[in-house]
Amino acid sequence: MPAEFVKAFNIRNKNDAADAQAIWRAVQQPSKGVAVKTEAQQAMLALHRMRQQLIKFRTMQINNLRGLLTEYGEVMGKSRAALDKAIPEVFGRVSERLPVVVIDTLREQWNGLAKLDEQVASIERRMREWKKEDKSVRNISEIPGVGLLTATASVAMMGDPKAFRSGREFAACIGIVPKQTGSGGKVNLHGISKRGDSYLRTLLIHGARSVIENAKEPGPWVEEMLRRRPKNVVIVALANKMARTIWAVLAHDRPYQKRFASVKPA
Incomplete structure (x- = not known):
């Protein structure tokens, strides 16, 4: 149970005894259980966390290099491609007026980016190997906008799909449904709640954005939404639909069908 709950x-003071008593009171309340993950799913989540940390380190190192060189009047673009293109010429210019120890250290930092790239590529290669062995990951990879990262993270994070009663409950778990406030029988809907797993929610939204911006035929549902609502609203709505589709494919253990339409039983 999250500590915020x-x-x-x-009651009153916060100490170990009061915390233990609060936990005892909290677990007496009716609540929804959490699906137990397998060791393979936990291992995949660990790979995602390590990859995320490596990318964070790489971004920090790129920004650090750009910032240090900017102090000497060498301004470069923000992208990694712009850095790789400009930095050899920059080193050639600043090496004439800076101490050798500084230039050598900057070169080491730049060369360290390649090592981080190799580590990220190794983790992604292991994810692709798991995808070949896991039927669930292969099934949801057929959904438009669901790539390697989204597919493996969804299966690993969800655990047992039967733990969720519906696709909407899974979408709510990752915070991609509207936040609600209201009183007196009136409910007001706001932006998405942003609760739950922010990493998976980010992957789904980026995947939805790629579908809308790059797909030749995003589908009649998306095209109709784009005519009525702003683009970013449609992106989040499509991400919500992708989350529901992922749950449906995993919960019913069937491959993704592009033109499938669910029908309520009579």
Whole structure:
């Protein structure tokens, strides 16, 4: 149970005894259980976390290089491609007026980016190997906008899909449904709640954006939405639909069908 939910049951002072009592009170309340993940799913989540950390380090190192060289009047573009293209000439210019120890250190930092790239590529290669062995990952990879990262993260994060009663419940778990406020029988809907797994939610939204911007035929549902609503709203709506589709494919253990239409039983 998240600590923020236990806090409501903590009375007066906060210490170990009061926290234990608050946890005991909280677990007595009716709540929804969490699906137990397999060791393979936990291992895949660990790969995602390590990859995310490596990319964070790589971005920090790129920004650090750009910032240090900017102090000497060498301004470069923000992208990695712009850095790789400009930095050899930059080193050639600044090497004439900066100490050798500084130039050598900057070169080491730049060469370290290639090592980080290799580590990220190795993790992605292991993810592709798991995709070949896991039927669920292969099934949801057929959904437009669901790539290697989204497919493996969805299966690993979800655990047992039967733990969710519907696709909407899974979408709510990752915070991609409207936040609600209201009183007196009136419910007001706002932007998405942004609760749950922010990493998976980010992957789904980026995947939805790629479908809308790059797909030749995003589909009649998307085209109709684009005529009525702003682009970013449609992107989030498509991400929500992708999350529901992922749950349906995994919960019913069937391959993705592009033109499939669900029908309520009579």
